[in-house]
Amino acid sequence: MFHKINTIKINIPIGIFFITFGKDFKLPMSKAEKTRQFIIEKSAPIFNMKGYAGTSLADLVEATGLTKGAIYGNFENKDEVATAVYKYHVYVLNKRIANFLRERESMTEKLKGLADYYRVNWKSVFEHGGCPIQNASVEADDNAAFLKRHVQHSISGWTKGIAGLIEEGQKKGEFRKNISPEEYAYTIIMLLEGGMMLGKIMNNHKLLYSALDRIDAIIETEMKK
Amino acid sequence: MFHKINTIKINIPIGIFFITFGKDFKLPMSKAEKTRQFIIEKSAPIFNMKGYAGTSLADLVEATGLTKGAIYGNFENKDEVATAVYKYHVYVLNKRIANFLRERESMTEKLKGLADYYRVNWKSVFEHGGCPIQNASVEADDNAAFLKRHVQHSISGWTKGIAGLIEEGQKKGEFRKNISPEEYAYTIIMLLEGGMMLGKIMNNHKLLYSALDRIDAIIETEMKK
């Protein structure tokens, strides 16, 4: 569980990603923190499926079984719930991917593992409303402006994580030295998100797979030595 | 202007895209049709920026200067306005791209022109809320279900348009015969949408450009003979 995010920030590299939340350093959670976390976890799928504007406090009351008062006791307003939920989504995604990649050793394997993660988990992702970063990205841009900087931050983080992997691979001699790690990181993310979008709306995971295959091909033909 | 879309459907190939709206066959518009069209055009940017759930009838009243009654006199409900607006967005986008590509002769040029269109127009697209297909795609999937089939239809149409171009290029000997037109069409769309998403949320059109450049590279290295 993540908590105390406003008071204590600990950056621990887990696998490839720098996770901004404690892991082995969990402080015992106060009741308030537990409720806060409970609200976040129950609200997360709702926000991801209905969007920020489409989710009402009544939805959150239903999802949590708590009262509006309880929600407002733990969050200043709906924006703050949405923000916490968004951060939670990113945290969970990062952690899951980190776990998924942990046992892969070479950077090539780790990078390809990113695509594998979605090959394995596409169904669950589709069913829970798709990629939270994509959803937030599209809605935040004009309508839920308070989310924008968080989305930017998490995309930056993701980019840095992937670029770090590539750099590591360059150091280890797996990848060519003359490629831009950041540029390839962005390319991978674009394909991932583009594939996710098409696959989900068209009810056809093969479209996502096609994007993932292209990522593999890029690694194989453009990045590997 | 487009009108009579329900009664008279004329498929005219404009450039690469088959546009489903009259062109030289415009009937004189009734007052209702004019008002309907007026509402659609004034509402279009609002819906694209605020999303379906984020746009209220009061927003439409403000944008159009008409009364709620007038809007409900011309549309059955908010869904129907949103649907008409979405179709309008797709129509306009198709028409603009068709115009943009008109003078390009080879299929290679036309295909690359698609990327060029966004190189030229990214700013205006960003300012008006981004790609309407992307926006609708993300929101329609779970929250605005009534839009989903329209989004699917327009993505299919777009795919067919691009695939048709590639086939034509294959016939003309510009492109390799052993590639799948549809698969490459989807790849191009994914890169476009992925690049659009990243470029917009990060306030950095160079990220979009990077996707567009990769489209060019794919044409050059994988498609051309």
Next chain:
Amino acid sequence: MFHKINTIKINIPIGIFFITFGKDFKLPMSKAEKTRQFIIEKSAPIFNMKGYAGTSLADLVEATGLTKGAIYGNFENKDEVATAVYKYHVYVLNKRIANFLRERESMTEKLKGLADYYRVNWKSVFEHGGCPIQNASVEADDNAAFLKRHVQHSISGWTKGIAGLIEEGQKKGEFRKNISPEEYAYTIIMLLEGGMMLGKIMNNHKLLYSALDRIDAIIETEMKK
């Protein structure tokens, strides 16, 4: 058809009832009169089933196939339509009962025929919303005040019709001289309306029949010599 009700009033005794509309003296109807009459006839069942407050102009538009403008061209407002419809209901009811009683010769037969009319026609009456006088009576009293005097007038008319029958029977020696025709008229109406109300709401026409049987019994035991 009835028409010109505002300009020419002809009281003709048809059977027992004095009908306030022309019968053999129909003037040729103007187009406006025809439309007016058409609106009344099509609206009549709607008002009887949904009530005055529950019937909207949209309902009338749907029922008539005409436009709101057409309705407002022929009636000053919804009240006036409702009033005309109410009068029409009363007229039709009176006429039907008059027809039903025409061939009965003795006043006893005519009086019992009133009950018979409902024994025969209860189903159709139930299906079209029940007794229009009862409906209007209940609604007019507080909510549709403009109707009240018309309801009073028609109940008076109905009372006078029945009382007239009884008087005639007294003159002919069928009925006792010492009973009050008006009082018995009211009693018959009360039983009719009470039976109608119970029968309809309980979905049980036998309750209505029970009221009708009591009317017969009263005639037999209290009125007949």
Next chain:
Amino acid sequence: MFHKINTIKINIPIGIFFITFGKDFKLPMSKAEKTRQFIIEKSAPIFNMKGYAGTSLADLVEATGLTKGAIYGNFENKDEVATAVYKYHVYVLNKRIANFLRERESMTEKLKGLADYYRVNWKSVFEHGGCPIQNASVEADDNAAFLKRHVQHSISGWTKGIAGLIEEGQKKGEFRKNISPEEYAYTIIMLLEGGMMLGKIMNNHKLLYSALDRIDAIIETEMKK
């Protein structure tokens, strides 16, 4: 006051009527229950005078001094308010009649007391919109269908109450054994409702009295031994 009607049902014979609400067993009311009851009591005369379709939420806001939100916090929708109000009307009517009859000992006296109740209270009943069962009966049948089963239920209840009285009288030797209690119960109700309807719309309580007198006469000549 009545409350907890859904959780605890206590049937106590009060006079002739079995009342389905606690009497000496009142639990302390929660604030919500108090507000709910407050809304019901303030809304009751409005609904009885204006009818279901004719009563708007704004009317209820005005009558209660509460906000729409407060009303919707205590009732799911307008239907539910109307239903609760109808039940309240029936409850109050039953209780008042039960009180009125309490000290009468013989069943004959109780039965005649029913007519007496209206002889005494006709004015107040007229002023508050008439008989709520009649009003609901007429409107529920076609327009406010959700009320129909409640009206049927309360008419059944009323019938059973009166029939029970008659049976008791039969047992006690007051009434003839060969009459159908239920049939006479219905006859009494019909006369009551028919008289109420005529008396109210004609602004003439003597018409109601005439129905009440006939009830007395029926008891005297047909029921009593």
Next chain:
DNA sequence: CATGAATGAGTTTTCATTCAT
């Protein structure tokens, strides 16, 4: 700290009515 109850401004939609054509 959480609840229950309320607020008031907001939502979408429908109303009776009007009026230029």
Next chain:
DNA sequence: TATGAATGAAAACTCATTCAT
């Protein structure tokens, strides 16, 4: 006279938020 199109007020209902307890 009838239509098509609009109005503006009102309809039912929901929203995010507050606060006494």
